[in-house]
Amino acid sequence: MSTETHARPNFVYIFLALFVLTMIEVFCVNFPWGKKYIILALIFLAVMKAALVAMFYMHLRYEKILLTVIALAPLIFSVVLVFMIGYDLGLPW
């Protein structure tokens, strides 16, 4: 959401995209693929949905880049944290 200086995206399409992606997620669990591929597909779909919400509903796409940096910075630290803890525990990744 921002002060409008741009064309409004069609929020019905965003809503429909989120709905369809959720349905695909639910059915994707039963696909006859290997578990690793299903997990990758599910993570990809979840990231797609999260990106749609952040870019269009929260209007990050139309905001200054600084806000995107503020939003993503802690995510990078968290990923590093998880991998370092996993490494410390000797987890297989």
Next chain:
Amino acid sequence: MSQSAVSNHDYGRLGIESRKLGMWVFLASEVMFFTGLIGAYIVLRQAQPDWPDPSTVLNIPLTALNTFILICSSATLVKGFYSAKDGDTEGMQVGLFLTVLLGALFLSIQAYEYQELLHEGFTPSVSIFGSCFFTLTGFHGCHVLVGVICMFVVFIKSMRGKYNPQENRGIEIAGLYWHFVDLVWIILFTILYLI
């Protein structure tokens, strides 16, 4: 202080309105909070070879419905916000009211889900999966509750005529928080229920 001075102070040197910047910094701390919890969940799950299949314990169709409800609430909020910008008072009030209603419905379904799980003996102390599940969904539920209260206050303000095409920042700021709660649930639904 002149109007222009007030306006310059609101936007600051970064060119971002101060209330919006404040909300984004707060949301950044929330990102850290939830990714910390999710990170702990991933590490614990990786360390536990006999992790149960979530679909054998949890009600996936019911939670998929709940996810849909939260996605709908984000859409109704956007509708309310743009109605406020367009000067459509009725559309704004209906959009905000539906957002509160859908948020409350989400919490009710989550409470029902908790009741069913506890009745079946799936408690926070039954396993590490139980602890993780109730911690993650519980903290998210608390955030939804705060969001519903905030959106209710925004709705009451809209009924009192506080928002118009020129002044609708309150809806925008509360909306950022609400969409963030929706975004977190999208990730939690995948990680906790489907994987």
